Amino acid sequence: MTTAEKMTPQKWAFQLTHILNAYAGPDRFPVDVKSLARDYSHQKYPDDPVSMIKGAPLPTFDGGLYKAPPGKKGWGIIYNDSMQSKGRINYTLAHEFGHYLLHRNDYPNGIECGEQDLVRWDSDYGQIEHQANVFAANLLMPLDDYRNQIAAKTKVDLDMIGGCADRYGVSLTAAILRWIEYTERRAVIVVSRDGFILWARSSKAAFRTGIYIKTAGRPPVAVPQNSLAGGLLTSENQRVGIILPAGVWFKESCEEMVVFSEQYDFTISVLQLDQEPDFFTNTNGYGVPTSAL
Ligand SMILES: [Zn+2]
Incomplete structure (x- = not known):
């Protein structure tokens, strides 16, 4: 070998x-x-x-x-x-x-x-x-350096991630994909084209609380109509993002920002949710939610 x-x-x-x-x-x-x-x-x-x-x-x-x-x-x-x-x-x-x-x-x-x-x-x-x-x-994009640029608990905007894309000499897409790997916030990246979701990826914290979109092994999933990627997009709200009510992307409200990847011909939605409910964070050290005691 x-x-x-x-x-x-x-x-x-x-x-x-x-x-x-x-x-x-x-x-x-x-x-x-x-x-x-x-x-x-x-x-x-x-x-x-x-x-x-x-x-x-x-x-x-x-x-x-x-x-x-x-x-x-x-x-x-x-x-x-x-x-x-x-x-x-x-x-x-x-x-x-x-x-x-x-x-x-x-x-x-x-x-x-x-x-x-x-x-x-x-x-x-x-x-x-x-x-x-x-x-x-x-x-x-070594994680120790990336964490110094954007802390794991920080809520991001596209300028912050764009700054890292410049720093590392990579596309915004690559910088977003790297960020979702280590962020401790609840966030989901959804990549879509022509109104259909190609694939999606959840942060660990989001996945743990049941926030994910399954695309493998099922018919194409349409982008929700009342989302930015689905039709609410304007030149003003694209990068700044908007807060969408519960029921659009998930059962909870979330914030959506959108990146157009002209080079790859797809749309990336960066969805950020509030920090996780107490049920998942307040444990007594035995993995038992305190709210269940
Ligand atoms: Zn290859």
């Missing part, structure tokens, strides 16, 4: 984060993935490095990891040069670097990644894509 097979995505990202912290200090963002992938791979695997990184016209892929042609050693990381967003390119490079570190031995002919592979972070979607995304998110 090789080293690459034993390492998890988190361990790889942690190891590289450690190196970057030591050499570049805390003000080192965004991560320069191009230099990192080249330098690190040449040092660690001089016989099998990332020997080329470049943009090229890729008709149906956002990025790929390709074996070097005969006579040349190593691997090439190629990103779709029609991508306009620097953040999206940076994220794609980190994702492909993750494939190189984690999967090149199992996929000797390389890997090609489409748009969905880069924005569906859930493990149900695809194991190696999930792993590459876990690596990219951990490398580009």
Whole structure:
């Protein structure tokens, strides 16, 4: 078994984060993935490095990891040069670097990644894509740093998350997906297109209190009509958000903000709910709600 097979995505990202912290200090963002992938791979695997990184016209892929042609050693990381967003390119490079570190031995002919592979972070979607995304998110947006920018209990607005997207050199979409992973608030991200929900993701606190939207294994779910994404949207309320009454998205009232991802052609609703009811927070240390005593 090789080293690459034993390492998890988190361990790889942690190891590289450690190196970057030591050499570049805390003000080192965004991560320069191009230099990192080249330098690190040449040092660690001089016989099998990332020997080329470049943009090229890729008709149906956002990025790929390709074996070097005969006579040349190593691997090439190629990103779709029609991508306009620097953040999206940076994220794609980190994702492909993750494939190189984690999967090149199992996929000797390389890997090609489409748009969905880069924005569906859930493990149900695809194991190696999930792993590459876990690596990219951990490398580009380390949680200890992200928590210093936005505390886990802080209610967010889109300017705050946009500031982090700039800091980490990623798209707003990626910054939102990372935030939902660690926030201790009750929040749900809903990604929709043409009035139907593609997928949704709840924060841990939201999930624990039964706030989630199931999309897998059922017919397409329509976006609620009286929501921002469903029709109440104006140019004024899109980023500021509005408070929606109980019964629109969930049994409880929630606040909705909306991001249009032109690059991905979908709408992201960021739903934030009040902190959890006492029933779930007031325990006596035995896991028994105090209200039940
Ligand atoms: Zn991929």
